Amino acid sequence: MPQELNRPASELPTQCEFLVIGAGPAGSACARMLALAGRDVVLVDAQAFPREKTCGDxxxxxxxxxxxxxxxxxxxxxxxxxxxxxxxxxxxxxxxxxxxxxxxxPRRLLDEILCRAAVNAGARMFAPLRFVSVLQDEQGRVMGAELSSGEQRCELRARWVVLATGAAAPPLQGADLAHRRSxxxxxxxxxxxxxxxxxxxxxxxxxxxxxxxxxxxxxxxxxxxxxxxxxxxxxxxxxxxxxxxxxxxxxxxxxxxxxxxxxxxxxxxxxxxxxxxxxxxxxxxRCNLDGAALGRPGLLATGEAIGSTYAFTGEGIGKAMETGIHAAEVLLQGQPDAELLQAYAARLELLRPRFQMYRKATSFNRYPRLVDLVIWRAGKSPRLIQSMAGILNETRMPGSLLSWRGVKRLLLG
Ligand SMILES: Cc1cc2nc3c(=O)[nH]c(=O)nc-3n(C[C@H](O)[C@H](O)[C@H](O)COP(=O)(O)OP(=O)(O)OC[C@H]3O[C@@H](n4cnc5c(N)ncnc54)[C@H](O)[C@@H]3O)c2cc1C
Structure with missing residues (x-):
């Protein structure tokens, strides 16, 4: 029998091991990995699924x-x-x-497949249920979340909370992670x-x-x-x-x-x-792996909430899932808070050089005529097309082409 996607807030438990907030690619990927490991996972989203998500798909x-x-x-x-x-x-x-x-x-279909896969793996999904703020203990460790459904407010305690609420600024502020709103x-x-x-x-x-x-x-x-x-x-x-x-x-x-x-x-x-x-x-x-803290004791943020979208291209579905998987894998190691946060930061640090190159490359969008130059050169050089394919497939770093040094090399032939 298909598992229920949108359980009502009235059935929400009072506690769970992992609470994942946001059922987009990042949150659903994280919830699926945690649930596949046999862990107790609650997944919530402000919108009932299936839902639209504005995207290029x-x-x-x-x-x-x-x-x-x-x-x-x-x-x-x-x-x-x-x-x-x-x-x-x-x-x-x-x-x-x-x-x-x-x-x-279309994201309506993709995201439904993803959150259904989390639910089929054993996560319990509740929607529509909106994250308002974190609950914290006297030391400031996050120990759950305050959620709202219409006029109703409820609290859910969790050993760890994962915030995967995408590009919206208010949830980051509610979790005290936002470095900037814009x-x-x-x-x-x-x-x-x-x-x-x-x-x-x-x-x-x-x-x-x-x-x-x-x-x-x-x-x-x-x-x-x-x-x-x-x-x-x-x-x-x-x-x-x-x-x-x-x-x-x-x-x-x-x-x-x-x-x-x-x-x-x-x-x-x-x-x-x-x-x-x-x-x-x-x-x-939200791009460049910046704009928000990656987490704090009891809380990890993942996906576009931590800027996991590439600045030059605006692509982010893949990296949202990838960072969600990293969050789950780190949580499954079950280390003490400080080590766990460090392990998560270390994994994201490995992704950072590529994000930085894409950030620098955004300046090329101000000079669209450079694309004509690349096209002209590519017409003469199958190797250049191979390099571009390597960048697309992430077997090659973008800096070799998407940098001013790369452009100079193109010009000089
Ligand atoms: C117009 C446009 C075109 C794009 N085109 C592409 C593309 O073609 N390819 C590509 O790879 N990327 C594209 N992107 C980027 C891509 O959409 C994001 O990188 C991706 O959606 C990030 O996934 P996520 O899971 O982190 O966040 P989201 O997909 O945004 O999911 C976040 C979830 O959190 C929920 N949520 C938000 N606030 C709360 C709250 N307070 N309480 C509970 N739940 C909440 C939302 O309802 C949502 O379901 C595009 C973006 C835009 C805007």
């Missing part, structure tokens, strides 16, 4: 690797639209195709149906252009003539307006989306001739 190789570790790769791939290349399109219309095993699956980036997407474009748009399409400076536009094929179309502004809290003022106040994603449609014929065709499947929706991203 692209699964790049690190996501498929994390799904493999969770034992869910085949289940996901059976439902997803498979993709064999990322197509990078420059301002002059040229393109380079970077090979890699990838897929597209997100790192913002993005907006819509779904459009236009059968007949599948052959032309069978890849993950990324488009750079001066009119969408500081970011890029994308078109990802969802299958059955449906496409996820969107725009992202990366490193948005550092974008300067004409008067040199930094911040997001003057950024308008809808305007940027219109610009994307103006400069890219296939985006325009989809939006003008296709059927819109719902509103355009925007959402924040």
């Amino acid at each position: 692209g699964l790049v190789p690190d996501a498929l690797a994390a799904l493999q570790r969770l034992g869910l790769r085949e289940t996901v791939m059976a439902r997803a639209q498979k993709v064999s290349h990322a197509r990078c399109i420059g301002p002059s219309g040229g393109a380079v195709e970077v090979p890699g095993e990838m897929a597209v699956l 997100p790192s980036s913002i993005a907006l997407r819509g779904y459009f149906e236009l059968p007949g474009l599948e052959a032309e748009l069978s890849q993950l399409n990324f488009v750079w252009h001066p009119r969408i400076s500081h970011g890029y536009g994308w078109i990802f094929p969802v299958g059955a003539g449906v496409f996820n179309v969107g725009v992202a502004i990366l490193d948005s809290h550092n974008v300067e307006d004409e008067r040199g003022q930094r911040g997001m106040k003057n950024l308008n994603l809808r305007h940027l989306f219109a610009e994307f449609c103006a400069i890219h014929p296939l985006a325009r065709k989809l939006v003008q001739e296709g059927r819109s499947l719902g509103e355009l929706k925007g959402a924040p991203l």
Whole structure:
């Protein structure tokens, strides 16, 4: 018999061993790993599942690797639209195709598979149930959480709490982990149906252009003539307006989306001739493995809550699951608080160099014409395409190409 996804708050126990808050990729991955080890896990989410999550829905190789570790790769791939290349399109219309095993699956479906897998492994899921703040003992050690369901408040004590609440700032503040409220980036997407474009748009399409400076536009094929179309502004809290003022106040994603449609014929065709499947929706991203503390005694934070999304590309599903798995593995070692927190920090430190390179690479989004240079060079050099595939597959560090030294090397041939 299928296990229940959204148990009512009235059935919430008063205590558990592990309380995982947030049932996105990070929280569900963590809860599944803990439950597979036979541990007592409660998973809660502010929204009843299945639910929408504003996303491009692209699964790049690190996501498929994390799904493999969770034992869910085949289940996901059976439902997803498979993709064999990322197509990078420059301002002059040229393109380079970077090979890699990838897929597209709407988050409503992906996240349902993930949290159902946690529940099937033995986690008990309660939703809708919102995290309000942590409970702490006299020494300040976290020992559970205060949760709310409508007007009702309840408390759940736990040996360890895992916060996996994504890019929202209030939960980080409620756990006293936030270093900053503002997100790192913002993005907006819509779904459009236009059968007949599948052959032309069978890849993950990324488009750079001066009119969408500081970011890029994308078109990802969802299958059955449906496409996820969107725009992202990366490193948005550092974008300067004409008067040199930094911040997001003057950024308008809808305007940027219109610009994307103006400069890219296939985006325009989809939006003008296709059927819109719902509103355009925007959402924040937290990147660079910063912006929040990784935890404190009794509490680990994981996924986008700790900035596990890549700054240059805005991809984060894979690293959300990966950091959730790290959190579970460290918790299963059962060390004393200080050692456990240190072990978690040490694992994330190993991921940091790649995050730092992607952070530096966000400056390239200000110079979209560089993509034309890469495309021109790639046309002459299969080795360059191999390098790009290595970066996509994470067998190679991005700094070899996505750095000013890398650009200089390209220019000098
Ligand atoms: C427009 C857009 C496009 C993107 N496109 C891609 C893409 O194509 N590929 C990719 O890899 N990444 C993409 N990303 C990034 C990706 O969405 C995130 O990296 C990923 O969702 C992070 O997973 P997570 O589990 O950490 O957080 P989330 O997926 O955000 O999950 C957090 C969960 O916590 C719950 N929650 C929040 N607050 C509370 C609370 N107070 N109490 C209880 N529960 C709470 C939420 O309901 C949610 O279910 C995109 C992001 C945006 C905004």
